[in-house]
Amino acid sequence: MPETFKVELDTPIYKGSVSCNTGLFINGKFVDAVEGGTIDVINPSTGKLLTKVAAATSKDVDIAVEAAKKAYKTSWGLKVSGAQRGELLMKLATLLEANIDEFAALECLNVGKPWSESKGFDMKLTLQTLKYYAGWADKVHGKTIETNEQKLAYTRHEPYGVVGQIVPWNYPLTMVSWKIGPALATGNVVVLKPSEITPLTALKLAGLVQEAGFPPGVVNIIPGYGATAGAAMSLHPDIRKIAFTGSTLTGRKIQEASAKSNLKVVTLELGGKSPNIIFNDADLEQAVKWTAIGIFSNSGQVCTAGSRIFVQEGIYDAFIKAFSEAAAGVNTKTGDPFAEGTIHGPVVSQTQFDRVMGYIDAAKAEGATTFIGGERHSLTEGFFVKPTIFTDCTPDMKIVQEEVFGPVAAVVKFKTEDEVIEMANDSNYGLACAVFTENVSRAIRVSNALEAGMAWVNCNVTTEYNVPFGGYKQSGYGRELGAYAIDTYTQVKAVHINVGLRI
Amino acid sequence: MPAIFSHRFDTPLYTGNVYVQTGLFINGAFVDASSRTTIDIFNPSTGKVITQVSEGTAKDIDLAVAAARNAFNTTWGLKVPGSARGQLLYKLATLMEESLEELAAIEALDNGTAFGVVKGWVVPFSIGLIKYYAGWADKISGQVIETDEGRLTYTRHEPIGVVGQIIPWNAPLLMFAMKIAPALAAGNTVVIKPSELTPLSALRVCSLVQEAGFPPGVLNVVVGYGNTVGSALSSHMNIDKISFTGSTLTGRKIMEAASKSNLKNITLELGGKSPNIIFNDADVDQAVSWACHGIFFAQGQICFAGSRIYVQSGIYDEFLAKFTIRSKAHKIGDPFGVDSYQGPQISSTQTERVMGYIKSGVDQGAKVHLGGQRHGDQDGNFITPTIFTDTRPDMKIVQEEIFGPVSVVIKFEDQEDVIQQANDTIYGLAAAVFTQDISQAFEVGHALKAGTVWVNCYNEVHAAVPFGGFKQSGIGREYGSYALEHYVNVKAMHINIKHKMG
Helix, strand or coil, X not given: CCCEEEEEEECCCCEEEEEEECXXXXXXXXXXXXXXXEEEEXXXXXXXXXEEEECECHHHHHHHHHXXXXXXXXXXXXXXXXXXXXXXXXXXXXXXXHCHHHHHHHHHHHHCCCHHHHHHHHHHHHHHHHHHHHXXXXXXXXXXXXXXXXXXXXXXXXXXXXXXXXXXXXXXXXXXXXXXXXXXXXXXXXXXXXXXXXXXXXXXXXXXXXXXXXXXXXXXXXXXXXXXXXXXXXXXXXXXXEEEECCXXXXXXXXXXXXXXXXXXXXXXXXXXXXXXXXXXXXXXHHHHHHHHHHHHHHHCCCCCCCEEEEXXXXXXXXXXXXXXXXXXXXXXXXXXXXXXXXXXXXXXXXXXXXXXXXXXXXXXXXXXXXXXXXXXXXXXXXXXXXXXXXXXXXXXXXXXXXXXXXXXXXXXXXXXXXHHHHHHCCCCCCEEEEECCCHHHHHHHXXXXXXXXXXXXXXXXXXXXXXXXXXHHHEECCECCXXXXXXXXXXXXXXXXXXXXX | CCCEEEEEEECCCCEEEEEEECCEEECCEEECCCCCCEEEEECCCCCCEEEEEECCCHHHHHHHHHHHXXXXXXCCHHHCCHHHHHHHHHHHHHHHHHCHHHHHHHHHHHHCCCHHHHHHHHHHHHHHHHHHHHHHCCCCCCCECCCCCCEEEEEEEEECCEEEEECCCCCHHHHHHHHHHHHHHCCCEEEEECCCCCCHHHHHHHHHHHHHCCCCCCEEECXXXXXXXXXXXXXXXXXXXXEEECCHHHHHHHHHHHHHCCCCEEEEECCCCCEEEECCCCCHHHHHHHHHHHHHHHHHCCCCCCCEEEEEHHHHHXXXXXXXXXXXXXXXXXXXXXXXXXXXXXXXXXXXXHHXXXXXXXXXXXXXXXXXXXXXXXXXXXXXXXXXXXXXXXXXXXXXCCCCCEEXXXXXXXXXXXXXXXXXXXXXXXXXXXXXXXXXXXXXXXXCCCCEEEECCCCCCCCCCCECCCHHHEECCECHHHHHHCCEEEEEEXXXXXXXXX
């Protein structure tokens, strides 16, 4: 029988217990992993062990898929009405809302993100997303299409069946909601693997799935490693569709596995190196604030992070001064998630810390100027990196080309609009972009010209649950959020009914 | 201060106390009518007065519209995100769910439909409608339309503004939910007039609207007569749209008033004389069950009632015999009686109307195959399920909407002929086809000029499927995403980013 992780917190911001089950949630119950393995879950603010959770391997994936298949044939899919599916999702959202502070605290413990982000952003967006998709469940429409009067032609937008979902560690619970919301609303059953680094809020949500009354097997949550559980899912012959959010590297493996197994439909939300472009006529004060949010939120561990900052030469000096002051400000508010005023937390793990420091060292070696930061924070416990700005960057540098996934900004000066558009598009990625200008024509022209799935004008990384989210190029394909996710989780059947044509 | 109507139910099917505010609900509060007059509300089962409610007049409409306009400009409309509007609607639905039985009892008392039907279907369906539209509130989108790269062209689907709504007495709570939900979801504010015959369930819901936390003025309920309050709504210069369900006769007046005032946007859901066509190859037992449901449900007081039943000659005798047995078996009685299926007609006026049609059928030479009389107390409102045969197409009972438990059964030979007969009406609300032949089902279904066509079923309505009439049965659609189209104004935005004028 899997154990319950529980800890008592007594902090300025949160007082009370925080708990979750540590087993795999399969077929409506928490169970041990078949092969008995476990994963150490670390608190990135301290570097210390929080708890162990069960580690799913391919055997557990098989059991989960079987349970999901059975549920799809009997108690989910189109066997229940959209309104019923919507009610259960709404019930889940209501239960989550009633326990939201505890979830926020658990996320802070596991990810290290400040309370203001966890409660103020992650939890809020999670609730909005679940409620939003609850409302879609009975609104999935096909079309009737006029051909001729001897035919009734229409489409059905049917669920796939068993879908596999793999989510990352940067916004653990929020990512779960982006995945299960549309998948369940449209009638799919789900086998979801949270990141082995941050499984706790997903496991706690599994407890609410139980409490809400979802039929067993509809939602299965199985933490595990990518190389074992993740690979098993991407190769599984009975998983009809897989949705992955994570690194481009792993995204390639998933697409390859699909090609080698059953050609399961793949949607990928991968990395980014999003350009953040500030024109001379930008509102400087606002541009600085948004730029800082774009690269230092969540310690830069955001796929849409505006990590390549292009500043037009006329405003460059004023911008860089103000931006580095902003970075310094963020630095002073670094610390424990539960301390008052913390806005900058650690990166999520030792591995990530080493990676980010590696990029910082490479930038220095390649000749970029460390304008501010560029080192570990003085807090020696935990994985804290100072908000960092590199200037005098050139396009070929690693920190300009590759995704760092940390609080590291690469600043490039530019002269003209055409030049910056070309530089901004010179990337294998195409997830997001941001444009700062007070000129409406320029704003629309430039955002039209940038090769990215999302464009922000005079703002940055303000994700809305009902506006589609996804990338161009090697940032992925398929869309999450908004009505577009409904298309992502349905397959189209065209039906042609002969009305009286005899041959 | 307006009174609270309190009533103790002590019936085989429901016991409990209910409390209903009797004032007008304007700007978030229950208030007396400006005229200080009241309307008597009758129990259709007994003809006795249940209570009085405040009588609104044009002056109260002015107050309500002012409150609604203010709310639209400050606390509703696009001033709040769709998700907030949706959440309030969902909260209202949840509160209604918690009071389900009570609402059903109030409705059965006021309207006369059997309590079992109201509790088992009408109230849950009404709650489902509100939940359905709660989910739409943050999903209203326009289009971005490719023209050329020198422009950004897109549409906004904006709420229209202050919406007037007028609903009938045949399914009061359902009508109320059906009207307010899409209007509010899309961001409009509402002034709604329930029927002066059946305002109680709407007034009870107003208390829940208060409890749910809707900003004052978003939803206003003014009970009053058609020729005062109804007229004030349809000719009001500060109401941007009117939505009406009721008789075709009144629908014309509303359209006229709209055209003479501010050309307000109108949707109308009016009468019907819906054909129910049963072919030789139909499953006869099923056809009988559905046909009964189609004409006798809710005492035949349904706009889409299948009142003209066309039966192909090969199964005519079998159908008629079974339909008669089935109809005779309906238990008629008090809505709170244990086995009651059919309750009273809504009022003595309506009862006399229906009896008048029955008399006209007899006078014009049709045969009363079953029923044709009052049931029980000859001064009461109960009418026996009635079947006419041997009719001619020009008879009043074949042409005009009776709105009672009166069916005409007509024999036909071939498909083309019955389609022509079925379509030979000013109405076009609904129609049904019973056949096992797939091609016949679609050919006939597609040929019928009606806004809803049922194949091998009847009376099936669903929150997500549009409903409305062709021809003189109405304009516009309710239910589904289609209802939302009638509660938004489309604004096209053309943003020039490149083109210069010479």
